[in-house]
Amino acid sequence: MSTEIESVLIENRVFPPFPNLVEGAAISGMDNYQAMCDEARRNPDAFWERLARENLVWDKAFTQVLDTSEAPFYRWFGDGEMNVSANCLDKHLNTPVADKTAIIFESDDGKVTSVTYKELHARVCQFANGLKALGYSAGERAIIYLPMSIEAVVAMQACARLGIIHSVVFGGFSSKSLHERTVDVGASLVITADAQMRGGKSIPLKAAVDDALAMGGCGAVRNVIVYQRVGGQLDWNNGRDLWMHDVSAGQPDTCPAASLNAEHPLFILYTSGSTGKPKGVQHACGGFLLWSLLTTKWTFDAKDDDVFWCTADVGWVTGHTYVAYGPLAAGLTQIVFEGVPTYPDVGRFWEMIQRHKVSIFYTAPTAIRSLTKAAESTPKYHPREYDLSSLRIIGSVGEPINPEAWMWYYKNVGGERCPVLDTWWQTETGAHMITPLPGVTPLKPGSCTLPLPGIEAAIVDEAGEDVERGKGGFLVMKRPWPGMIRTIWGDPERFKQSYFPPELKGYYLAGDGAQRDSDGYFWIMGRIDDVLNVSGHRLGTMEVESALVAHELVAEAAVVGRPDDTTGEAVVAFVVLNRTLPEGDEADQIAAQLRSWVAKEIGPIAKPRDIRFGENLPKTRSGKIMRRLLRVVAKGERITQDVSTLENPAILDQLSQAR
Numbered sequence: 001m002s003t004e005i006e007s008v009l010i011e012n013r014v015f016p017p018f019p020n021l022v023e024g025a026a027i028s029g030m031d032n033y034q035a036m037c038d039e040a041r042r043n044p045d046a047f048w049e050r051l052a053r054e055n056l057v058w059d060k061a062f063t064q065v066l067d068t069s070e071a072p073f074y075r076w077f078g079d080g081e082m083n084v085s086a087n088c089l090d091k092h093l094n095t096p097v098a099d100k101t102a103i104i105f106e107s108d109d110g111k112v113t114s115v116t117y118k119e120l121h122a123r124v125c126q127f128a129n130g131l132k133a134l135g136y137s138a139g140e141r142a143i144i145y146l147p148m149s150i151e152a153v154v155a156m157q158a159c160a161r162l163g164i165i166h167s168v169v170f171g172g173f174s175s176k177s178l179h180e181r182t183v184d185v186g187a188s189l190v191i192t193a194d195a196q197m198r199g200g201k202s203i204p205l206k207a208a209v210d211d212a213l214a215m216g217g218c219g220a221v222r223n224v225i226v227y228q229r230v231g232g233q234l235d236w237n238n239g240r241d242l243w244m245h246d247v248s249a250g251q252p253d254t255c256p257a258a259s260l261n262a263e264h265p266l267f268i269l270y271t272s273g274s275t276g277k278p279k280g281v282q283h284a285c286g287g288f289l290l291w292s293l294l295t296t297k298w299t300f301d302a303k304d305d306d307v308f309w310c311t312a313d314v315g316w317v318t319g320h321t322y323v324a325y326g327p328l329a330a331g332l333t334q335i336v337f338e339g340v341p342t343y344p345d346v347g348r349f350w351e352m353i354q355r356h357k358v359s360i361f362y363t364a365p366t367a368i369r370s371l372t373k374a375a376e377s378t379p380k381y382h383p384r385e386y387d388l389s390s391l392r393i394i395g396s397v398g399e400p401i402n403p404e405a406w407m408w409y410y411k412n413v414g415g416e417r418c419p420v421l422d423t424w425w426q427t428e429t430g431a432h433m434i435t436p437l438p439g440v441t442p443l444k445p446g447s448c449t450l451p452l453p454g455i456e457a458a459i460v461d462e463a464g465e466d467v468e469r470g471k472g473g474f475l476v477m478k479r480p481w482p483g484m485i486r487t488i489w490g491d492p493e494r495f496k497q498s499y500f501p502p503e504l505k506g507y508y509l510a511g512d513g514a515q516r517d518s519d520g521y522f523w524i525m526g527r528i529d530d531v532l533n534v535s536g537h538r539l540g541t542m543e544v545e546s547a548l549v550a551h552e553l554v555a556e557a558a559v560v561g562r563p564d565d566t567t568g569e570a571v572v573a574f575v576v577l578n579r580t581l582p583e584g585d586e587a588d589q590i591a592a593q594l595r596s597w598v599a600k601e602i603g604p605i606a607k608p609r610d611i612r613f614g615e616n617l618p619k620t621r622s623g624k625i626m627r628r629l630l631r632v633v634a635k636g637e638r639i640t641q642d643v644s645t646l647e648n649p650a651i652l653d654q655l656s657q658a659r
Ligand code: WTA
Pocket: 271, 316, 317, 318, 396, 397, 398, 399, 400, 401, 422, 423, 424, 425, 426, 427, 428, 448, 510, 511, 512, 524, 526, 527, 533, 536, 537, 538
């Protein structure tokens, strides 16, 4: 852990909640919010018990709320039984929601298809029955490598229905990354598509699965089920490969949902940490669903007639919580979008909001920043050219949103009528943790404001002591909450070390630096570890370094982040080759080669923006790479720090000038 936290610009503008959103809100007014926080603080078990009973359908009621006997391996509602899919679908069947549109799917090329809750239930049941017929059952693991589609939601829900633990891998990850995850999770099933369409281009997925499985160690995989998205020729492994439509064909459209222990794992989602390989964050059925549903209701103040659009891919946690689970459990109509915000033009998001009359829009700062630039340079695609009057609430997730981007979003997309909800949370937290509420919170651009009721967020120093207001420190959660990570799949030790270091008194360590202002508002200052945030995607510097040194030309590599106007951070790699220092065109060629190598090893999101070659890296006499200095060099700034502990200070000049 490092305490090197850069200070943030603290904004003084305050935007009080809009009166029309306060009235009738799920949490309405500051007093109501405070009362809920007090209720949770006075008796946390009673608070969570009430919410779990009121919001989830239980097959067998729980008698214990929180079991701390094996802390930090907390168990929530641990003797209760329920089913996540039944709570998202079956629950609505005998209600008016049954005939309501569940998903409006818009493909890359603009074709729209939709399903009602009843139809979605039938499709999930048919596919679940098909999986059962193939012999799959609770506890097995399925890799899902699908594009944004109704089928992706069907696959996740069908797994949840049977208790098959899914692990969704983002379609932008390489076959190598897919392989790593398939092996780590011990998958017996892979669900993929022939290809995905993005920005008018077809990108093969099944071929990547074939490559991954050919890398060895995936012997447990019995089937690869393929959703036919694009059509055309495919390599086919008879006996192993099956079409998704064939698996569902002829199956009954009801399928009993398995009554599962609330602690049964719902999914494992890999995310980057500061060391080693990505870690498999494991979530539990009961707690995860409760927290997804509550935050969907509280944060977005979801109403029956809302049209909800979370633009995140199901390959990330946001697409789990706010596409596959939360909105369905809340009975909302939501948009699922296959494509990219820039195709066929940069007005795509605004045009879709207008056409589908979206009322709640949730996206990432990186999208806002790039669309801001595009709108300023091509006024035709400026959001003011579209009718966005259906919007009531707009949100942001994944990385800090800088005050300028916040203001642009607030003015131009929200029309100064919609609160901007800057939601802070993580793969590990399951759902929102610190966020404004539309009916409660005065907004300050750049702050994620206040913790949700039941969440004891705090800022502490290295010894776990609270720091004063206005001082930076580690963001922690002092109490467990139902939606929290349960363990790292296959590595309970790493779970303890990463999130509950002994010196922090048993608090959950988020890995972010933060500070609170005099109103108690939280301001996130970025990661305290070697994790980068590139376009809202977490990336470990170690992962990129390992990928680079796996290349035959590379002797050593160090990777750091550089602040970037659009992507938040950009990857900068300092590379020592095991040959003479290349110059000119040759250096460019090798850099290009290494960039595509990283794309192949991890995925295009990990490609270094900038590669600098040097004869060495700046190291201390004990051989430790001085990343702090590399970050300064990466920014193109002059080094003002003391470099006397460096073994080879001259190397800094070389790297500063390198291309
Ligand atoms: C960062 C995404 C500032 C943070 C849901 C966190 C944020 C990491 C915000 C988790 C925000 C997420 N303001 N930073 N509103 N939201 N982050 O696991 O560093 O992909 O630790 O979860 O993103 O990223 P993850």
